Amino acid sequence: MADAILAAAAKHPKPDLTFQYGTAGFRMKANLLDSVVFRVGLVAALRSRKLGGLTIGVMITASHNPPEDNGVKLVDPMGEMLENSWEAYATTLANAPDAEVENVYHKLEKDLKINPETPARVIYARDTRTSGPKLVAALVDALKAAGAEYTDYRLLTTPQLHYLTRCTNTEGTPQSYGDVSEKGYxxxxxxxxxxxxxxxxxxxxxxxxxxxxxxxxxxxxxxxxxxxxxxxxxxxxxxxxxxxxxxxxxxxxxxxxxxxxxxxxxxxxxxxxxxxxxxxxxxxxxxxxxxxxxxxxxxxDGDRIATLAASFIGDLAREAGLAEELKIGVVQTAYANGASTKYVEKTLGLPVVCTPTGVKWLHHAATKFDVGVYFEANGHGTVVFSQQALKAFKIKEPESPAQASALETLRALTDLINQTVGDALSDMLLVETILAHKAWTPREWDLTYTDLPNRLVRVEVADRNMFKTTDAERKLVEPSGLQEQIDALVKKFKDGRSFARASGTEDALRVYAEAATRSEADDLASKVAALCKLEGSIKS
Ligand code: G16
Missing domain, CATH: 3.40.120.10 (Alpha-D-Glucose-1,6-Bisphosphate, subunit A, domain 3)
Known part of the structure; x- marks a missing residue:
C-alpha cells in the first residue's frame, strides 16, 4: 500500500501553493484542486479507519461559487461536518510536498494510532460542475491507493450526501436514519x-x-x-x-x-x-x-426562516404540553440582522447564541439545546432535536385532540427536517408547512418584524489572512488599530453595526453593515470597506 500511495501521489502533483481548509472545506479554482482532492481521499480513508471502519462522505462542490471554482469537503459518520481537529490533518496532507505524501500519511496513521488493517469506507458525490468528473478520478486514485472501499453516488445535493452518510452508518440500528438510497431520501x-x-x-x-x-x-x-x-x-x-x-x-x-x-x-x-x-x-x-x-x-432570508421555525416549534411544544421540559434556542452568526436577534429574544422569549460563520460552528452550538434552530442569514441552516426531545415526542400521552395533533406534527417535523445539515429542499418543505399551518402569505411572515437595512460588500485585498477576528468574528484584532477606526465610524450612524472578516470560501474580505436607513447602511458599508481596502493595500 505504501508504494501505491507514493506512485498515485506522483500522478497528482501539488502546485506551488499553500492550501487552507476554509469555512466549508478546500475551495478554489478547479484547475488547482487535483492534488488537494487526491489527498482529501487519503484523509477520508484515515478518518474511516480511525473510527473503526465507519463510513465517511466526500462531497465535491463549490456550492455558491462561480462555475470555474470547485471544492471538496468531508462528512463525518453522523452526517456532520468533519471534526475540527481533523481539518488540521487534512491541511497538513494537502500541503505536503509530493515526495512526502506517503510519509505524512503514515506519520498521521502512527500519531493517531490508526490500525492500517481496519477497513476504510467512503461514499462520495459531486455537483454539476464540469470539473467534477476529473476531480472524482483523483479521489478514486487515492481511495484505491489507501485500500478503501467506496461507493460513487454520482450527482447529489450536498445535504443528500450528508443524509446518505448517516443512513449508511446507522443502517439496521435503532438509530436508523432512513433507507440508504437517494430514493429513500x-x-x-x-x-x-x-x-x-x-x-x-x-x-x-x-x-x-x-x-x-x-x-x-x-x-x-x-x-x-x-x-x-x-x-x-x-x-x-x-x-x-x-x-x-x-x-x-x-x-x-x-x-x-x-x-x-x-x-x-x-x-x-x-x-x-x-x-x-x-x-x-x-x-x-x-x-x-x-x-x-x-x-x-x-x-x-435565513434569519426569517429561523424565527419562523422557532416560533412554530415553540408553539407546538406548548400545545403538546412539553414546553417546560424542552430547551429551545436559536443559533446565529454576526450576519444575523439585529432586528431578528431582538425578535427572538424579546418577542419569542428564546435564547440566542452567536457563533463564527460556518455551519460546523452553528450545528455544534445548536446541539446544546433540545430543539436547536440554527440558520445563517445567507439561508444555510436546519433544526436539530436532542435524544430527549425525540423521546418526549414519542412517549408523551396526549390529553386532548389538540395535543395529539401537535405531537403528530412535531414527529412529522423530525423526519421532514434534515438534521444532519442545512438542506434547502427539506427547509423549503418546512417553510411551506409552517405557512400552511399559520395560513400566512409571505406578507404576514414579513410583517413579524422589520429588518434593519443592511449591506454586504465583498472587498478584494492582497492578503485576506492578515485580517484576524475575535468575539464570533464581530471584532478585528489585526491589523491593529483598524477595529478602533471602524468603531469610530459606526458611532456616527443611528443603530449602526459593522464588521469585517476574511471569507473562508472566496479570496476576499466581507464587510457587513446595518443602520437605521438604507442610505446610512450603504454609506457605512462603503466607508468600512474603503478603510479595509486601504489597510489591506498598506500592509501587503
Ligand atoms: C459556506 C459555508 C457557510 C458560509 C458560507 C460563506 O457555504 O457552508 O456556512 O456561510 O460558505 O462563508 P464565507 O463567508 O467564509 O465565505 P456554501 O453554501 O458556499 O457551502
Whole structure:
C-alpha cells in the first residue's frame, strides 16, 4: 500500500501553493484542486479507519461559487461536518510536498494510532460542475491507493450526501436514519411532508429558482414523491434548472445572488405577492422572497426562516404540553440582522447564541439545546432535536385532540427536517408547512418584524489572512488599530453595526453593515470597506 500511495501521489502533483481548509472545506479554482482532492481521499480513508471502519462522505462542490471554482469537503459518520481537529490533518496532507505524501500519511496513521488493517469506507458525490468528473478520478486514485472501499453516488445535493452518510452508518440500528438510497431520501421527505401538512391547505404555487445547479434535477425528482397541489398538496414551479449549460450555474440567480444583491433573479417572472425561493449551487441554502405591491422586493432570508421555525416549534411544544421540559434556542452568526436577534429574544422569549460563520460552528452550538434552530442569514441552516426531545415526542400521552395533533406534527417535523445539515429542499418543505399551518402569505411572515437595512460588500485585498477576528468574528484584532477606526465610524450612524472578516470560501474580505436607513447602511458599508481596502493595500 505504501508504494501505491507514493506512485498515485506522483500522478497528482501539488502546485506551488499553500492550501487552507476554509469555512466549508478546500475551495478554489478547479484547475488547482487535483492534488488537494487526491489527498482529501487519503484523509477520508484515515478518518474511516480511525473510527473503526465507519463510513465517511466526500462531497465535491463549490456550492455558491462561480462555475470555474470547485471544492471538496468531508462528512463525518453522523452526517456532520468533519471534526475540527481533523481539518488540521487534512491541511497538513494537502500541503505536503509530493515526495512526502506517503510519509505524512503514515506519520498521521502512527500519531493517531490508526490500525492500517481496519477497513476504510467512503461514499462520495459531486455537483454539476464540469470539473467534477476529473476531480472524482483523483479521489478514486487515492481511495484505491489507501485500500478503501467506496461507493460513487454520482450527482447529489450536498445535504443528500450528508443524509446518505448517516443512513449508511446507522443502517439496521435503532438509530436508523432512513433507507440508504437517494430514493429513500425522497420517500422520507415525501411521507413526512404529507403528515406535516395533513388537514392544512397550501395556497398558491411556490416558484423555486435552482441556481442552475444540482438542486434542479433533484427537486424535480422529489416532486414525484410529494402530494400534488391538486390533491391538497404542493404546487412547485421549478425555474433556473439548466444543468446542460454549466456556465449558468449561480449566474444572476440562486440564493447567494438574491441575498447579496437583495433582488430577485433578473429572469424572474413572478407576479406581485407570488411566493418565491432560491437554492444555491449544491442546494444547502434557501432564501425566500416576494414582490410587495406597496414596498417592492422583500427578502425573507435565513434569519426569517429561523424565527419562523422557532416560533412554530415553540408553539407546538406548548400545545403538546412539553414546553417546560424542552430547551429551545436559536443559533446565529454576526450576519444575523439585529432586528431578528431582538425578535427572538424579546418577542419569542428564546435564547440566542452567536457563533463564527460556518455551519460546523452553528450545528455544534445548536446541539446544546433540545430543539436547536440554527440558520445563517445567507439561508444555510436546519433544526436539530436532542435524544430527549425525540423521546418526549414519542412517549408523551396526549390529553386532548389538540395535543395529539401537535405531537403528530412535531414527529412529522423530525423526519421532514434534515438534521444532519442545512438542506434547502427539506427547509423549503418546512417553510411551506409552517405557512400552511399559520395560513400566512409571505406578507404576514414579513410583517413579524422589520429588518434593519443592511449591506454586504465583498472587498478584494492582497492578503485576506492578515485580517484576524475575535468575539464570533464581530471584532478585528489585526491589523491593529483598524477595529478602533471602524468603531469610530459606526458611532456616527443611528443603530449602526459593522464588521469585517476574511471569507473562508472566496479570496476576499466581507464587510457587513446595518443602520437605521438604507442610505446610512450603504454609506457605512462603503466607508468600512474603503478603510479595509486601504489597510489591506498598506500592509501587503
Ligand atoms: C459556506 C459555508 C457557510 C458560509 C458560507 C460563506 O457555504 O457552508 O456556512 O456561510 O460558505 O462563508 P464565507 O463567508 O467564509 O465565505 P456554501 O453554501 O458556499 O457551502
Amino acid at each position: 425522497y420517500e422520507k421527505l415525501g411521507t413526512a411532508f404529507a403528515r406535516a401538512i395533513k388537514g392544512k391547505k397550501i395556497v398558491g404555487p411556490v416558484t423555486v429558482d435552482c441556481a442552475n445547479g444540482v438542486g434542479g434535477p433533484k427537486l424535480a425528482e422529489l416532486v414525484k414523491y410529494l402530494p400534488k397541489g391538486s390533491e391538497g398538496g404542493i404546487d412547485i414551479k421549478i425555474v433556473n434548472d439548466d444543468v446542460l449549460r454549466p456556465e449558468t450555474l449561480n449566474h444572476e440567480c440562486g440564493a447567494d445572488f438574491v441575498k447579496t444583491k437583495q433582488r430577485a433573479p433578473p429572469s424572474s417572472k413572478a407576479a406581485p405577492n407570488d411566493r418565491c425561493c432560491s437554492l444555491d449551487g449544491d442546494a444547502d441554502r434557501l432564501i425566500y422572497y416576494f414582490n410587495d405591491p406597496e414596498h417592492g422586493f422583500r427578502l425573507l
